[in-house]
Amino acid sequence: MRARNIGVSAAVGDSSVLICPNKSDVIMVTWKINPKTGGHCTLGYRADLNQTNRTNCTENTSWKSRPDHDPTLQIQPVGRASEGNYTCEMAAREGNFHLTYHLTVLVPPKLTAYCDSRGNPVCKAVAGKPAAQIRWVPESNSSPDWEDHGDGTVTVLSTFTGNGTDVNSTTCFVFHPAMRHNKSIACLPKNFTPYTAIIPGFLGTVIFIALIYWFKFRGDRLCHKSKPPETTPTQSSQDDSMEVEPYTTYVQKENVIYSSVEVNLTVQQNLPRGLLPVT
Structure with missing residues (x-):
């Protein structure tokens, strides 16, 4: 019996293909699967009966194609429970062959990057298998x-x-067999507080509003200066004299008539009776 051991790895969610020696005149092929967690599983094929059998295998583990043409095993998708030993036993006219794969399942870590309470950049690789390696630049x-x-x-x-x-230009590099990733992190200075950002913004807003009111007030003053003063209509002395003159003339004429009548009466009273005028 010819036996070999091969170590392979696959990331969670990927596909893994395990090849059994492809020999002519195959009599029987059996895949024996012993996962680290869970029960034993077998896939078998008999050429003389052209028959396949399956025992306790999950749906993600099956023949890649027809076993009479290609006895390759396929795991799709790879899960954490897929880790374990996969052994192909083949009987052919050339002899018996035995090939075992040690499948290691890789779990990519979840990456987070943030700044702690002191303003220091922090890089975190969560639940990776194997453990991730973290490097910083600088x-x-x-x-x-x-x-x-x-x-x-x-x-x-x-x-x-x-x-x-300077923590404003740091880069975190995460190395893992299932991935390679980097994150640039910029953190605020350690003496930074929220008030150092709020106060400049508040002062800028106040100055902006003050400028608006100043320009508005200046514009109103310029408008008042350029507007001509309002004048009230005046009545000319000529019009007044024209209105007063008829009344004055009338009064003067009445006075003349009254005076002449009064004189005539006085003269008549002083004349002798024989000299009175005939009316």
Whole structure:
């Protein structure tokens, strides 16, 4: 019997293809699957009966095509429960072949980046398998913290401490067999408080409103200065004299008539009776 052992890996959600030696005149092929969690599973094929059988295998584990043409096994999609040993046993006219795969399932970590309460950049790779590696540019002097979750996954947390390096231009690089990622993080200075951002904004708003009122007040004053003063209509002395003159003339004429009548009466009273005028 010819036996070989091969180590392979696949990320959660991907597809994994395990090849069994392709020999001519195959009599029988059997896949024996022993996952780390869960029960034993077998897939078999007998050429003399052209028959396949399946025992306790999940739907994501099956033949890639027809086993009489290609005895390759396919796992799609790969899950965390897919990790384990996959052994292909083949009987052919050339002899018996035995091939075992040790499948390792990779779990990409969930990445987060933020600034802590002191204004330091923090990079966190949550529940990765294996543990992720974190590097900083520029280089950080701190050591990462590890948290083992007991199921093979590990969370790694790294805080950037650059001894005075400008934290506004730091980049976090995360290395993992299932991925490679980087995040740029810009944090505010350690002495930054929300008031340092609110006060300049408030002062800017006040100055802006004051300028608006100043320009408005200045514009109103210019308008008042340029507007000609209102004048009330005046009556000319000529019109007054024209209105007064008829009344004065009338009064004078009445006075003349009254005076002449009075004189005539006085003269008549002083004349002798024989000299009175005949009326």
